[in-house]
Amino acid sequence: MKNYKIIIVGSGIAGMAAAIRLKSLGYNVEIFEANSYAGGKLTAFKSNDYRFDMGPSLFTMPNLIEDLFEIANKPIENYFTYKRKSVICNYFYEDGTKFSAPSDIYEFAKSASVTFDVEEKTILDYLYNCQKKYDLTSSLFLENSLHKISTYLSKNTLKALLNLTKLDINKNLSDYNSTIFKDPRLIQFYNRFATYNGSSPYHTPGIMSMIPSLEQSFGTYFPKGGMHQITKSLEKLAKDIGIQFHFNTKVDEIITKRSKVLGIKTGKSFIPSDIVISNADIVPTYKKLLPQEKAPKKILSQERSSSALIFYWGITKTFPDLDLHNIFFSADYKNEFKSIFQDQLISDDPTVYINISSKEERTDAPEGCENWFTMVNAPTNNGQDWDAIIIQTRINIIKKLSRVLKVDLNQLINFESVLDPRDIEKKTQSYQGSLYGAASNSKFSAFLRHPNFSSSVSNLYFCGGSVHPGGGIPLCLWSGKITADIIHKSSKS
Numbered sequence: 001m002k003n004y005k006i007i008i009v010g011s012g013i014a015g016m017a018a019a020i021r022l023k024s025l026g027y028n029v030e031i032f033e034a035n036s037y038a039g040g041k042l043t044a045f046k047s048n049d050y051r052f053d054m055g056p057s058l059f060t061m062p063n064l065i066e067d068l069f070e071i072a073n074k075p076i077e078n079y080f081t082y083k084r085k086s087v088i089c090n091y092f093y094e095d096g097t098k099f100s101a102p103s104d105i106y107e108f109a110k111s112a113s114v115t116f117d118v119e120e121k122t123i124l125d126y127l128y129n130c131q132k133k134y135d136l137t138s139s140l141f142l143e144n145s146l147h148k149i150s151t152y153l154s155k156n157t158l159k160a161l162l163n164l165t166k167l168d169i170n171k172n173l174s175d176y177n178s179t180i181f182k183d184p185r186l187i188q189f190y191n192r193f194a195t196y197n198g199s200s201p202y203h204t205p206g207i208m209s210m211i212p213s214l215e216q217s218f219g220t221y222f223p224k225g226g227m228h229q230i231t232k233s234l235e236k237l238a239k240d241i242g243i244q245f246h247f248n249t250k251v252d253e254i255i256t257k258r259s260k261v262l263g264i265k266t267g268k269s270f271i272p273s274d275i276v277i278s279n280a281d282i283v284p285t286y287k288k289l290l291p292q293e294k295a296p297k298k299i300l301s302q303e304r305s306s307s308a309l310i311f312y313w314g315i316t317k318t319f320p321d322l323d324l325h326n327i328f329f330s331a332d333y334k335n336e337f338k339s340i341f342q343d344q345l346i347s348d349d350p351t352v353y354i355n356i357s358s359k360e361e362r363t364d365a366p367e368g369c370e371n372w373f374t375m376v377n378a379p380t381n382n383g384q385d386w387d388a389i390i391i392q393t394r395i396n397i398i399k400k401l402s403r404v405l406k407v408d409l410n411q412l413i414n415f416e417s418v419l420d421p422r423d424i425e426k427k428t429q430s431y432q433g434s435l436y437g438a439a440s441n442s443k444f445s446a447f448l449r450h451p452n453f454s455s456s457v458s459n460l461y462f463c464g465g466s467v468h469p470g471g472g473i474p475l476c477l478w479s480g481k482i483t484a485d486i487i488h489k490s491s492k493s
């Protein structure tokens with residue numbers, strides 16, 4: 001192995017994962033971060049005695065975090081602990097139906113068959129098929145580079161290709177779910193998983209029905225201290241093994257010469273490096289950091305995944321009917337996604353997600369109060385009149401929640417902060433404020449994500465939610481792994 005110096009642009013979850021892996025292999029790794037803090041989208045804030053996780057709230061596949069501690073040879077229990085949730089999420093429908101989704105699949109099937117028009121066996125068969133799709137495709141689509149010949153020569157890929165017809169890539173997720181279930185509430189329930197990668201269930205392919213496996217087969221978890229502990233513990237681990245962070249240091253350019261990386265430019269300084277990994281969104285990486293390199297137009301012009309509008313509310317009451325994760329479905333799901341992806345607006349009846357970490361972490365809100373992270377899916381920032389959209393959406397959300405929960409919610413809000421797609425774009429430099437990079441609204445989307453390496457500039461690599469395999473914490477952790485694996489393999493050859 002060569003003693004390379006590696007610079008990583010950005011300390012998002014994928015950047016830190018790649019850094020920890022490469023440092024553990026003996027490389028000299030430094031991270032340059034524009035913000036004063038690590039974690040990018042995975043951050044938090046405290047105000048008026050409330051603590052809020054600002055970005056991700058759903059934690060699945062903790063084994064991917066565990067791997068990083070194991071690789072770095074540090075005991076995870078000294079840094080990060082978490083517990084499994086027995087209830088995944090509470091669902092509220094416009095017709096008055098309430099459904100609390102148990103984490104155990106047999107209990108789930110039993111409970112769903114009581115609430116919805118469905119046999120237990122139909123649910124269990126559906127979940128078995130979700131798991132099968134995941135097992136068949138994870139090594140091709142998630143755990144290895146889609147853009148390296150070696151991936152296609154593996155036994156697993158061959159198996160996936162032989163089972164192509166079972167993957168339901170030729171129909172959209174909603175049509176697939178409609179072939180299995182009759183009850184529109186259950187179809188809406190399973191259509192919701194398209195939002196886990198910021199896509200529309202009416203366009204994303206049926207193969208995305210593998211997503212429920214992540215939470216229904218592997219479980220959902222809550223990190224002690226909240227989601228921000230993921231960032232904090234990885235940052236501490238990285239520092240403990242000798243990775244240097246440079247905060248408040250925006251990288252202005254990745255310097256290349258004759259198709260080879262030379263280093264980075266930040267302010268007036270040039271910092272040489274053998275390898276550069278960009279954890280910044282792939283669109284600004286090309287547009288701002290690599291102005292001299294030819295950008296892959298087709299890849300960069302792909303439709304972006306959805307963004308979000310979030311109201312962080314301090315609520316002066318506790319709600320026994322609510323849990324850590326709560327969904328209040330819209331009456332017309334199709335119209336909601338048409339608004340987001342076609343009209344670039346938020347519908348008047350959006351599905352509302354409330355995350356309440358004080359249900360698990362009592363000190364996240366004052367006594368007798370709760371911290372509500374109240375989120376609706378939103379279009380990306382294309383210059384809409386966000387101030388007007390925020391005012392109207394706030395009215396619509398409060399009206400909906402007040403009606404369903406039988407309270408005057410306006411009277412209960414004693415703290416408010418708002419995050420909209422413009423803020424997400426500004427704080428994390430994600431193109432148009434999208435949450436997961438490109439959307440997966442076509443069956444070719446996975447293949448159109450940018451590879452984890454540059455094919456025109458040597459020693460230039462990428463990781464994070466906007467490149468392969470995509471956004472969301474587990475996918476970003478895989479992205480960091482794929483990038484580190486490719487670098488290590490090529491340094492040995």
Ligand SMILES: Cc1cc2nc3c(=O)[nH]c(=O)nc-3n(C[C@H](O)[C@H](O)[C@H](O)COP(=O)(O)OP(=O)(O)OC[C@H]3O[C@@H](n4cnc5c(N)ncnc54)[C@H](O)[C@@H]3O)c2cc1C
Nearest residue numbers: 010012013014034040041056057058251280464465472473
């Ligand atoms: C509101 C919200 C809710 C979400 N919910 C979930 C969820 O429940 N579950 C889930 O799994 N995922 C969720 N996600 C998605 C998840 O947060 C992301 O997929 C993941 O955190 C992205 O990590 P990343 O490594 O791509 O980097 P990012 O978090 O995008 O960070 C990139 C970093 O690079 C830095 N940077 C960019 N340009 C430069 C530059 N020129 N110089 C220096 N630094 C630079 C940025 O400042 C930033 O810190 C959510 C995201 C948001 C915003």
